[in-house]
Amino acid sequence: MRPSSIALPVLLVTLGMVFTQTGASFAKMLFPLVGAQGATALRLTLAALVLVAIFRPWRHRLDKAQWRAVLLYGGAMGAMNLFFYAALEHIPLGIAVALEFTGPLAVALFGARKPLDFFWIVLALAGFALLLPWGESNGDISPLGVVLALCAGACWAGYIIFGQRAGQSGKNGAGGPHIAALGVASAAVIALPFGVADAGTALIDPAILPLALAVALLSSAIPYALDMVALPHIPARLFGILMSGQPAFAALSGLLILHETLGLGQVAGIAAIMVASIGATITIARRPALPVA
Numbered sequence: 001m002r003p004s005s006i007a008l009p010v011l012l013v014t015l016g017m018v019f020t021q022t023g024a025s026f027a028k029m030l031f032p033l034v035g036a037q038g039a040t041a042l043r044l045t046l047a048a049l050v051l052v053a054i055f056r057p058w059r060h061r062l063d064k065a066q067w068r069a070v071l072l073y074g075g076a077m078g079a080m081n082l083f084f085y086a087a088l089e090h091i092p093l094g095i096a097v098a099l100e101f102t103g104p105l106a107v108a109l110f111g112a113r114k115p116l117d118f119f120w121i122v123l124a125l126a127g128f129a130l131l132l133p134w135g136e137s138n139g140d141i142s143p144l145g146v147v148l149a150l151c152a153g154a155c156w157a158g159y160i161i162f163g164q165r166a167g168q169s170g171k172n173g174a175g176g177p178h179i180a181a182l183g184v185a186s187a188a189v190i191a192l193p194f195g196v197a198d199a200g201t202a203l204i205d206p207a208i209l210p211l212a213l214a215v216a217l218l219s220s221a222i223p224y225a226l227d228m229v230a231l232p233h234i235p236a237r238l239f240g241i242l243m244s245g246q247p248a249f250a251a252l253s254g255l256l257i258l259h260e261t262l263g264l265g266q267v268a269g270i271a272a273i274m275v276a277s278i279g280a281t282i283t284i285a286r287r288p289a290l291p292v293a
Contacts, residue, residue: 005233006233006234006238008230008233009229009230009231009233009234010230010234010242012226012227012229012230013226013227013230013234013239013242013243014242014245015223015226016222016223016224016226016227016230017223017242017243017245017246017249018249019217019218019219019222019223019226020218020219020223020246020249021097021246021249021250021252021253022218022253022257023043023214023215023216023217023218023219023220023223024093024097024219024250024253025093025253025254025257026211026214026215026218026219026257027039027043027085027088027215027219028088028093029211030042030208030211030212030215031088031089033199033202033205033208034195034198034199034202034203034208035198035199036085036086036088036089036198037082037085037086037191037194037195037197037198037199038195038198038199038202038203039085039195039212039215040081040082040085040191040194040195041188041191041192041194041195041196041198041199041203042195042203042208042212042215042216043081043212043215043216043219043220044077044078044081044184044187044188044191044192044216044220045188045191045192045195045216046212046213046216046217046220046221047184047188047216047217047219047220047221047224048181048184048185048187048188050216050217050221051180051181051184051185051221051224051225052181052185054181055178055180055181055225056178057178057179057181057182059178060178062182066166069162069165069166070166070179070182070183070186071186072158072162072165072166073159073162073163073165073166073179073183073186074182074183074184074185074186074187074189074190075158075162075186075187075190076155076156076158076159076162076163077155077159077183077184077186077187077224078186078187078188078189078190078191079151079152079155079158079190080152080155080156080158080159081152081187081191081220082190082191082194083148083149083151083152083155084096084100084148084149084152086148087099087100087145087146087148087149087152088145089145090142090144090145090148091142091145091146091149093250093254094247094250094251094254095145095149096145096149096152097246097247097250098128098247099146099149099150099152099153100149100150100152100153100156100246101128101153101156101243101244101246101247102150102153102154103152103153103154103155103156103157103158103159103160104153104156104157104160104239104241104243104244104246106153106157107157107160107161107239119279120241120276120277120279121241121276123272123273123275123276123279124241124244124272124273124276124277126269126272127244127247127248127268127269127270127271127272127273127276128247128269128273129269130265130268130269130272156243160231160239160243163183163227163228163231164231164232164239166179166183166228179228180224180225180227180228180229181225183224183228184220184221184224241276241277242277244273244276244277245273245274245277247269247270247273248269248270248273248274251270252270
């Protein structure tokens with residue numbers, strides 16, 4: 001795979017991360033109104049409505065193999081969102097994102113073949129260690145939140161694997177935004193009962209609709225569509241390593257939107273993660289993509 005052929009997928013993934021973390025900064029504003037599960041349900045349901053209306057997935061015929069992949073992709077997405085927002089009720093956003101990244105990092109580590117690949121992974125891990133405020137925030141880290149974030153990470157790994165399979169399976173082997181629309185719709189079906197049980201009629205309060213729609217577009221509709229376009233054209237391990245930018249973008253989003261200040265160690269962590277992502281893009285993109293099982 002030539003660097004020129006992977007430049008656009010890398011750009012799409014990067015934009016997806018920017019939108020995701022911007023939306024995450026807004027999402028916590030919904031917690032006092034509808035709770036974590038209610039926010040998850042609103043995010044996914046509104047995103048599904050937008051994606052289905054725009055991309056009209058009913059115009060595309062899927063075979064059984066692709067439907068199975070889409071349902072697994074949507075299931076992983078729904079569980080990932082439920083676990084992640086539940087974790088945010090117990091631990092800070094930056095720590096939750098760092099813990100959640102264990103999923104993509106596992107995908108990257110599984111696909112590593114050469115020493116240089118492991119160097120980028122180790123550099124990314126060093127960045128995460130610098131981002132985590134070990135000393136001053138231990139009292140804010142709930143064991144339950146840690147477990148929930150790790151569960152979200154496992155689901156994130158499934159999202160990567162099943163998303164790629166959903167995009168590449170079928171007679172034509174072609175994915176696209178219509179696959180993302182079906183995946184998000186499946187995820188919304190999973191999350192909605194939890195949201196209704198948690199928030200009840202508060203979910204249909206018109207006063208929260210603008211904020212909920214912004215969260216849905218930024219956190220789900222736009223990044224999931226971008227990921228689905230990019231995933232069939234990018235190696236799974238490269239996508240996983242690129243996801244190392246998520247904690248960095250989360251920290252930057254917190255600084256710009258929530259006015260959270262960063263220490264020197266956290267700045268160094270962001271730099272290490274970004275260097276690891278750039279290095280992985282340059283070195284891994286030069287090699288042929290491994291076939292998807």
